Amino acid sequence: MAANLYRIPQLSGRLLHVWRRNGLVWRKLAIPSMLGNLADPMLYMLGLGYGLGALMPEMRGLSYVAFLAAGTVCSSTMMTASFEAMYSGFSRMHVQKTWEAILNAPVTLDDVVLGEAVWAASKALLSGMAVLFVAAALGLVHSPLALSLLPIVFLTGLAFAGMGLIMTSLSPSYDFFMYYFTLVITPMMLVCGVFFPRDQLPDWLQAYGAALPLTHAVALARPLMNGAIPDGMPGHLLVLVAYAIVGCYLAVVFARRRLLK
């Protein structure tokens, strides 16, 4: 039993059944859902960017709003993936018992959890793209290199989807997600370079931030949106890949422990 719990998840095209199911539901409310996802990051980006930005002539060679735009692409990706994996995922797993229904068909729990992860990452990609699109429309994107950000945004989404699904598989109720947001997501917003450069922080906070996935997403997004190849790109990618793989793996393990007992 223990060996079965920890076996490597099987990757199968069947995860698309789950992805597609969620996509069909999303399609019914696509426009309000997109606008809802866009409103919050836009308010921060434009409010702080132009408001606070007026007091700061430049940040690292960029206007503050352009500096913030790169951070917002990443934080918005993080938020969308986390909300989808946790609140929506928990509804489907625990409240609506959608996962249980799917498991009676020739689909495995590995397929379901990985399908949910890829779905949350896809939704996060849409969010990130939407912010990127608005930033481009405002003239804040300075290079077509920004397009290479799309797979990175998807990868970032997958990393946060994996982490969120771990929470989903462990939580007895929705209440626990609040802790995750307070203890994990909010600190990431503040120490990962979304609003200001990380080197403004004391060393120990910088070290903490360096271990968090959002830091690496931002470190890739900011130069790419401004026409530069990021320093240490392979390292940043590696951290994101590691978070995505370990996160999704643990999510599958915890889901097995919860549902296949």
Next chain:
Amino acid sequence: MGELEVRGLRKRYGDREVVAGVDLTLQPGVCFGLLGPNGAGKTTTLRLCLGLTDPDGGEITMLGHRIPQDARTARARIGVVPQMDNLDPDFSVRENLVVYGRYFGYAKAEIERRLPSLLEFAGLNARADAKIQTLSGGMKRRLTLARALVNDPDLIFLDEPTTGLDPQARHLIWERLRQLLGQGKTILLTTHFMDEAERLCHELAIMDRGRIIAHGAPRTLIERNIEPQVVEVYGDGAESWADARGMQLSERCEKTGETVFCYTADAQPIVQDLDRQPALRYLHRPANLEDVFLKLTGRELRD
């Protein structure tokens, strides 16, 4: 070779052995009923057969596939009606069927082709575009049943299919299940409604504390396990009547609260005696499956 063969099945949670050595054989075309009080291990047995949890011991072969190793492949030929409704609330009636068919890998056109007969079977033609939340309990059950047929399964699992339904809705479900048996499907259902088991099932197994304690056709179970006649006695003084007269006149006499149950091969002496007791009311009836069930599993509550 049966559609489902289970040998020596065991499953333990902590110290508790929930399934403690179960053997089952389902022949094709049979309706097999698994009866038992709450917590007897019925649902766990179904989950084990579907490969949704690994057994601690024993062997399962379903439609020629070894479970749990080939469970996913086997499930392609299985239909499942779970105990709790898990219809997809984000979709309409029609969409529920289409989306569920997708999990089996069917193309949309293929499912669309089957849709009319599934809706017809569920009696939901007129409600095809209704939201799930607007359906009654009976409609939801019928839709769940139709959903379980989306892959035209050979073997159908039903976990307490009529719990919580009104009599009209139950009778309709029973009629549908008979229709499926008529088409040659094999059915495994769990229930704790004895009338349901008696009406539908060709073969029954009574399960208690993880074990099968009796097995056979409904009539055989009754003949083999219990006296053929029952007299139920109610009213003030039923208990003292039982002590004074009932015990001698019947082969077995059980007192539960206000009611006395007398089991016997010949009820005439009891009935004659009771006719002389104006304070007591009684009901004389042939023994049924519920009597067998209560005799074998006891009268205390199981929660």
